[in-house]
Amino acid sequence: MKMTKHDVAVVGIGQTKFRSKRRDVNIPEMIYEAVKMALDDAQLEPKDIDALVIGNMDHFEGINFSELMCGIEAAPGYLKPVVKVATGGTTGSSLAICGYHHVASGIYDNVLVIGWEKLNEGGATTGIITAFDPVWERPSLAGALGPLALMAGMYSAKYGITAEQAAKVTVKNRSNAANNPFAHLQMPNITIDYVMSSQMISYPLRLHDCCPQSEGACALIYANEKETKKITDNPAWFHAVETAHYYTFGTDDKMYDLPTATFASKKAYKKAGIKNPVKDLDVAEIYEPTSWSELSWTEALGFCKPGEGGKLLDEGITQMSGEFPINPSGGVLSTNPIGATALVRVAEAATQVMGRGEKRQVPDVEKALAMGFGGSLWTEILILGKEPMR
C-alpha cells in the first residue's frame, strides 16, 4: 500500500474540570465529559470519527486493556480502530504523538485522542513503585518523589539554586491556574512563605513543591488539511513531534539535568525551524512534576544556559507578563491527572495558538511548545503553530 503524508492540525479540544476526587462519576462517565466537549468543539458527530487513540496507566486504576472498556463505553470506538498507548508520565504526549502519526501517515482523515486518570479509584504511588526494577531499584529508589527529590537536590547543589527560587515557580504556576477554569489547584493568593513553610516530603521537596494528583480527562481531535478546512478556520498545526529516551536506570545518569529534553527539543527545533526558542516560540506548556524541575527543564530545553533557570525566573521572563510565559495554564504543579497530564500540555498549547485561552491567553501566539516527561527520565516535545509547516 502507498500512502501520502499529510499535515495534521488540532481541530477540537475537550477537558474536564480537574479535581482531586470525582465521586459523582465513574470512569467512562468522566471520560465522556471531555469527549463530548471535543466533539462539540469540532462540531463532529461520533460517527464522523475515524479512529481512537486512548490511554492511562493500567496499574493506577487496576483495569487491564482499559481502552477496550473506555474506548467503547465513553467514546465512539464501537466498530472503529482503538489503540492504547501507555508510557508513564509521558502517556499523554505519547498519545498525542501516536494520534499525529495516525493522520500524518494518511491512514486516517481524523483521530480522537484521549488521556485520562481517576487516581482515587486506585493508588498512583503503589503503581509507580512497580515501574522500578524489583532487584536493583525498588528497595532503594522507587516511586515518583524519591527520584525527583534526588534530582532537585543534585540540581540545587550543582548550580546553587535556592528553595526560594523553587517556591517562586509554585507561586507563578498556581496563580496562573486561577485563570484556568479547568485547573485543579487554583491559588491566586499563594505566597513564597506559604510554600516554604509547608511540610517537608523528601528533601528538598516540600508539599507545595510537588504536583497534586488529579482526576479528569482530556480529549483532542486532529484532522488532515482537507478535513480541517471543513471544520475550522482556526486550527493549531503540528510542526514537530519528537521523543528521546536515555538509560533504563535513571541513576546511570548525572541526575542534575534532563538530557532527554535537550536531545528531543534540539531535534524538534530543527524540524520546526526554530533557532532561538525564547524568541521564536511564544509560549511553552512544560511538564514540571516539581517546582525545581521547571527551573532545570527550562535549561534543558535551551530557554537559558545551564544553571540559569533560577535567573530566567527571577528576571520575570517566564511570568504571564514576561517575554516568554511558561505554563499559563498553571502547569503540572496545579493539575496532574497522570495519563492526561502531558495531553493537557498539548491541549493548552493548542488553545494558546488558537487564541482561545481567555484569561490565561498570551497575546499574539504564533508558535507554542508542549512537553511530556516520564518513565526513566524521558522527554517528548511537540511544537504547534498557527500556519501549517509547508
Next chain:
Amino acid sequence: MDKVAIVGCTQTKYEADKIDQTYSELVFEVVKKLHNDLGINNDDIGCVITSSNDFNDGRTIANMAIQDAVGSVRKAESRVSGDGAFAFMYGAMRIFSESYDTVMVVSHCKCSEVNQYLVNNTIFDPYYQRHLGLDQVSSAGLMANMYMNKYNVTEEQAARVVVKNRKNALNNPYAHLQEEITIKKVLDSKMMAYPLKELDFPPFSDGAVAMLLAKEDVAKKMTENPIWFKGYGNCTDAYYLGNRNMTDLIGLELAAKEAYRMAGVNNPVDDLDVCEVSENFSIHELMIYEALGLCDKGEGGTFIEGGETEMNGSVPVNPSGGVLSSNPTMANGLIRVAEIVLQLQGKADKRQIPNAKTGLAYGMNGICSQGNCVLIFGGE
C-alpha cells in the same frame, strides 16, 4: 509516498518458563539476532515501537525495563499497550508519515511470571462484571457454546483445530508445545468451561519477537527479499459480552473487509496463500475462518473437516502451530506477522507453504476478539 516493507524478523524459542532470562534479556536476544541477521547496528534503527502489557509484566510502564535492550538510548521509543500486531501498525504509520526511514517493532511476554486467569479477570469492568469471576476461559466457554448451538458445530470438529495446529508445530523450531495429539485425547481432556476442555486452550508461554520495518528504497538496500505491507484493517467490537453477537466475530469481519479492500483481495481463499491467526481456543479458529470469509457462516466445522486449512489445503491456517502451540500472549500478533514474513520469504523450512505470495496475519486484543487487527503482506 513510499511503501513499507519488513526486511527481517527474529523470534526466541517459546517455552513454558524461561526462568534463566529476564524480560529485557529476552528482548535483547531477539534484537541482537536481528542486528546480526541484517548486518546492521543500533544507528541503522530510526526509532522503536514496543508492545507489552503492564499486568502481564507485573510492572507499571513495562517498557521502562527494556530501554537498554531495544537500544533506545538518545532515541525515540513508544509503547503500544496490547498485542504486537497493533504495534506493527504504529511502526508502519511512522514510516508512512515520513518521520522515520526504519522502525524496529518488538513484543515480549513472560506468562510464567503471573497468574494469567487473574490478569484476564482484570479486563472485565470493575463495577459490574469482574466480581463474577469471568476470565479468558469462562468467556470462551460462553462464546463456544452459543456458536456451536447456533451452527451445529461439534466438539470433534473443534478438536480437529487443536490436532492440526499441534501437528504443524512439530515443524516449527520456535514452537512451545511440540507433541502430536489425537482427537480423542482432546475430547478426553479435563473440562474447563463447557464445551471447552483443557486441550481446547493454548499453553502459557514465554518469548519475544522483533522485526525491522523500512521505507521502500532503504528496504531494497537492506535485503533482496523485502516483504511488502499491502493491507490493514482495525475494528473494535462491543465491550460487554452481553452487547456482542457471540456467534460471529463482527469486529474481525469488518477489519478483514477493510484489509481486503486495501490489498485488492477479492476472494480470500484464492487470493491468500497462507494465514496466521490468533486463535485463543479451538472453536475460535473456526469462527475466525468465517469472519475472514474463508468459508460461509456456520461452515467453519465442515471447512476444517474438508482439510482446507491443513498444510496441503486450499488455504493453510497457522502452519506455525498457532497460539494453541505457543502463547506468549502480548507477542502473539507480532509472531503471526513474523511467521507470514518467513513464509513469503520462502524461509519457513519444514513448515513452508510452497509458492506463498500473499499472506494474512491476525492479531487480537482483549476477550473473545474484541480488538481486531488484520494485516496483509505480499512478496512483490
